[in-house]
Amino acid sequence: MRFNSKLFITVVLGTAMVGSAIAAEADKAAWPQHAPDGQPKVEGFWVTVVYGMGCLQNPRAGVGCLEEGEEPGRGAPGKPRPKPPKAASRIVDTPDGEIPYQPWARTKQQYLLSNYFEPTRPEFLDPQQLCLPLGPVRQLTWHDVHILQYPGYVIFEHEGGHVFRIIPLDDRPHPGANIKLWMGDSRGPGKATPWSWMSPTTIPKGA
Amino acid sequence: MKRIILSLILIAPVFGQIPRTSDGKPDLSGLWQALNTANIDLQDHAAQKGAPAGQSVVEGNEIPYQPWALAKKKDNYANRAALDPENKCYLPGVPRITYLGLPFQIFERSDLVTILYEHAHANRFIYTDGTPHPKGPIEWWMGDSRGHWDGDTLVVDNVHFNDQTWFDHAGNFHSEDLHVVERYSLLNRDHINYRATIEDPKVFTRPWNIDMVLYRHVEKNFQLLEYECYGFDLEQYYP
Numbered sequence: 001m002r003f004n005s006k007l008f009i010t011v012v013l014g015t016a017m018v019g020s021a022i023a024a025e026a027d028k029a030a031w032p033q034h035a036p037d038g039q040p041k042v043e044g045f046w047v048t049v050v051y052g053m054g055c056l057q058n059p060r061a062g063v064g065c066l067e068e069g070e071e072p073g074r075g076a077p078g079k080p081r082p083k084p085p086k087a088a089s090r091i092v093d094t095p096d097g098e099i100p101y102q103p104w105a106r107t108k109q110q111y112l113l114s115n116y117f118e119p120t121r122p123e124f125l126d127p128q129q130l131c132l133p134l135g136p137v138r139q140l141t142w143h144d145v146h147i148l149q150y151p152g153y154v155i156f157e158h159e160g161g162h163v164f165r166i167i168p169l170d171d172r173p174h175p176g177a178n179i180k181l182w183m184g185d186s187r188g189p190g191k192a193t194p195w196s197w198m199s200p201t202t203i204p205k206g207a
Numbered sequence: 208m209k210r211i212i213l214s215l216i217l218i219a220p221v222f223g224q225i226p227r228t229s230d231g232k233p234d235l236s237g238l239w240q241a242l243n244t245a246n247i248d249l250q251d252h253a254a255q256k257g258a259p260a261g262q263s264v265v266e267g268n269e270i271p272y273q274p275w276a277l278a279k280k281k282d283n284y285a286n287r288a289a290l291d292p293e294n295k296c297y298l299p300g301v302p303r304i305t306y307l308g309l310p311f312q313i314f315e316r317s318d319l320v321t322i323l324y325e326h327a328h329a330n331r332f333i334y335t336d337g338t339p340h341p342k343g344p345i346e347w348w349m350g351d352s353r354g355h356w357d358g359d360t361l362v363v364d365n366v367h368f369n370d371q372t373w374f375d376h377a378g379n380f381h382s383e384d385l386h387v388v389e390r391y392s393l394l395n396r397d398h399i400n401y402r403a404t405i406e407d408p409k410v411f412t413r414p415w416n417i418d419m420v421l422y423r424h425v426e427k428n429f430q431l432l433e434y435e436c437y438g439f440d441l442e443q444y445y446p
Contacts (some may be wrong), residue, residue, distance in 0.1 A: 026213040123444040132438050132445070133328065148321060150236075155321065162298075163328040168313065172428055181433050183328075
């Protein structure tokens, strides 16, 4: 699966908008404060208000954005569809808040979803259920993330699954394209700006 | 000959210098790896199929087990293929994560040293801000780490382990009362002397020490990758 950096930026920004800091409140008037190497100080423990690991379009909905009692692709038989609690879609740059899949990819997504609850093959198992790393986007929606800043680096240490990302803030090249990584490979620009270091190029394997 | 000797004298201080942070502490930041066979067996051992011979990293080559614990260690060794927690991809604990054979990266600042390991995304936070260990009992795979500087040596006190990890593939083990004190001392820019004192009154008759050298990776663009050992049987399904 090729990573869509635009989608990543969208989700991260959306997450940031609905997220809140657990860490001590900084001086808002002076925000963002900067470290000596120019990084905006964003260190601390962060979490999304709603995890939303099962649905980007409505983070309060369950897996596959299904409503309670609804079966994938059919709706709940003989039963009125309950109204799910609603949260803003984290897809902020499409008119309907949906993921802009290509047709073949939408078909595949629906196929995986239709087999989600009664998996008959290994590929139907959600990687999260196996505690595999979730990739850089979805991992942000599962438990807290501890952001650490060191000279030249930003580190994301995720409580969910005990995984981390190292983001060097320089122009070193990515490793070879044949090196596939669950959490991708991340780079920030050498000259850090408030959010630009959060838009790395990645090569994730996770869903 | 005189010229060679003079040159060596002149450059010797350069090789002896160690990098330091802005507050004057030795700067351990960088990518490091142990190059030894301690993960196979901490003690002297002959070669076996798929496992090279190696010299002991245990001072005195003796691990002072209590009698019952020595019997258990021998049983562990006999059944190591099935019982070694590393084969199950459990987090390997401290100090084993250091000499597991994969690289790790140290990030250092005055209040916190972070170590991230290529093996299974293992990570450790070594608080050097004077805070104490959290109150136990707590049983964590990687324990809880608190550090301070003793001169130019980073001394790390580790407690709150579980009893599920081994020290090596040879069945050397401990209980949940394990207490490990690590000492990281830069020998020069590219070498760390790593020494760990291991104490566990439930298992050993006295504290004992391991000692080894950690080597800095100096290859251009070297970086940590991933060794997600619990995912290899599954990754074929998530291309």
